[in-house]
Amino acid sequence: MPMHMHVSSHERAWLPAPNGLLEPHPVCRTCGAVKNISSDRAKDVGYYANVLSEIRRYLESKGGKLSQAQIRLIMRELESNEHFTDTYTILGSVQRSMFVRVVQRYTGLSRSLIESFL
Ligand SMILES: [Zn+2]
Numbered sequence: 001m002p003m004h005m006h007v008s009s010h011e012r013a014w015l016p017a018p019n020g021l022l023e024p025h026p027v028c029r030t031c032g033a034v035k036n037i038s039s040d041r042a043k044d045v046g047y048y049a050n051v052l053s054e055i056r057r058y059l060e061s062k063g064g065k066l067s068q069a070q071i072r073l074i075m076r077e078l079e080s081n082e083h084f085t086d087t088y089t090i091l092g093s094v095q096r097s098m099f100v101r102v103v104q105r106y107t108g109l110s111r112s113l114i115e116s117f118l
Contacts, residue, residue: 006033006088033089042087042095045079051099051117055109058117070106077102 009029017023018038026035036042052074056066078084084098100114 003082004030006030006035006086008035028088033086035088036091038091040092042090042092044087045075045085048078048099049075052103054117055103055114066107074102074106 006028007030008026011027011029012024013027013034014022015025015034018040023037025037027033028035049071052066052071056071059066078099081098083090084095087095096115096118099118100111103109103114104111
């Protein structure tokens with residue numbers, strides 16, 4: 001989990017948005033982190049737990065297997081990664097590629113198969 005729950009202050013950081021124009025971004029009043037306000041938003045870990053269940057059902061329908069132990073290891077690694085769980089700042093695309101890397105490490109599934117569930 002993140003070190004703390006980010007809480008936006010009244011301050012705004014003027015930073016370029018994906019369209020190249022400057023836009024006001026909320027800033028955490030505790031640590032100064034800038035909130036990701038683009039459309040490329042991160043999801044909470046519950047979303048990724050559901051994705052793993054879907055992958056598991058898919059593999060079982062094909063006679064393959066994703067064990068509870070593998071799922072637990074993957075979730076533990078994701079949940080203990082402060083950057084991954086920091087949905088205030090991380091980009092959705094960065095979070096998804098971290099997920100793919102961790103799942104690959106524990107399962108050996110292909111990148112394209114994992115991405116097809118995201
Ligand atoms: Zn903060």
